[in-house]
Amino acid sequence: MTVVTRFAPSPTGFLHIGGARTALFNWLFARHHGGRFLLRIEDTDRRRSTDEAVAAIFDGLSWLGLDWDDEPVSQFSRLPRHVEAADRLLDEGKAYRCYAAPEELAEMREQAKAEGRGMLYDGRWRDRDPRDAPPGVDPVVRFRAPREGETVVEDAVQGTVRVANGQLDDMVLLRSDGTPTYMLAVVVDDRDMGITHAIRGDDHLNNAFRQTQLFRAFGWEPPVYAHIPLIHGADGAKLSKRHGALGVDAYRDMGILPDALANALLRLGWSHGDEEIIAREQAIEWFDLDRVGRGAARFDLDKLMSLNAHYIDRTDPGALVEMIRSDLERAVGTDLDPDKTDRLIRAMPELKPRANSLVALAESAAFYVAERPIPIDAKAAKLLGENARSTLAGLLDALGTLESWEQGEIELTIRTFAHDRDTKLGAVAQPLRACLAGTTVSPGIFEVAAVLGREETLGRIEDALGETRDPRI
């Protein structure tokens, strides 16, 4: 049997990390088994569905590298099929029309709650003669659910879960306007799409009972259900859009690499021994449902950043430069010519191990491509006082005589210079850093000078001298 999984989001907003993880697990499971991963947009509620949301979801999945098979299915487009299925149940006496008005039902629930009873639909139209129907009321179609016995779900993650049928009421299949509800649509669609494994959030566990009953009523076999624990927010409550959940696009904007996010999401509720860093191919090879944990997890941004630092470090320089190119161009205010691009690529090996996001990487790289005179921040400016000026002036002469602009030579020259002046290396290096990088933080200063090149290095030193010298002229 070929494995077929699906990700079935409702297009009411962006793809948040809970949904992203559900999609990831479905994708991984399908890929692991050489099966298919399908997409279904659950847009039966037309009022709350938007095209932008659909686009955002596709976008998020693509960015995460979760490719799907076949064309995405629009649940709404299958309306005729859903109605047909409901009619069949009606014909077979497995469903019935309910004429209770929404207000009437609300009242019923309120009363039940007040009396401390369950708030289930009481089945008031289950056996009532349709001829009693009040005039002018469009009925809903309800499922005639079994009242005796129990319904059992063999969940691939949660194990055997059972509930007494008395706990389940007669769910609405067709709304009074004739459109199908989620419960009906999901069952018919999963069946028609040949879904073998339904991997979804824990919050659907209760739905699995009803859906199982529906499958049986149709005479179909339900898919294998796998309810994965939810991701909780910092406060331990279910993550939702209004509860601090960010869309995957927010993580992209933070400079997170998709592989890092996928890795972090994977480790939330799934493990393979002590493995922490799991590349995509490895994940596909290892992933299976029996390793999915059962407790809810909280999303830890620190850990994501740490993972991100790792993935940035193992991305090659050229690719990284392209990833931060537009950020850099915006920051510096000019396009990066081949010369500067090359400078960045040579700087990357030292830059990338100290960055935990692309945003941070771009910030740390900006000085390499800044236009002279480069901006000097406040801390750096403090390092360019009078003493520093004379030191830099001397250093300018020493470096100016250098024949080969090579890092080793530069280092030797600077060290010798410091030694001859009987000053600590730091007293030379820090002012130099300040004028070359414009900040107090940068990679090793010898390398910075080497990457910058002779002309740019000497020019930046001159710029600094000019500024400190000016007032005295």
Next chain:
RNA sequence: GACCCCAUCGUCUAGAGGCCUAGGACAUCAGCCUUUCACGCUGAAGACACGGGUUCGACUCCCGUUGGGGUCGCCA
């Protein structure tokens, strides 16, 4: 409230009855490295929610308690 699910360091987790003096990762702290900041390295601190069973032996199995979460829509 009813029903369902869950429960190991702050966080994510390893643990399939003796391998556990409970392991790893992130975060934290200390030291080393060092021209700055990082990276890296070394080390420290830090958890089996509680109570009963079962067993020669429970983190592991059972029951209960407590705690947390989820669901109870003509939303999905």
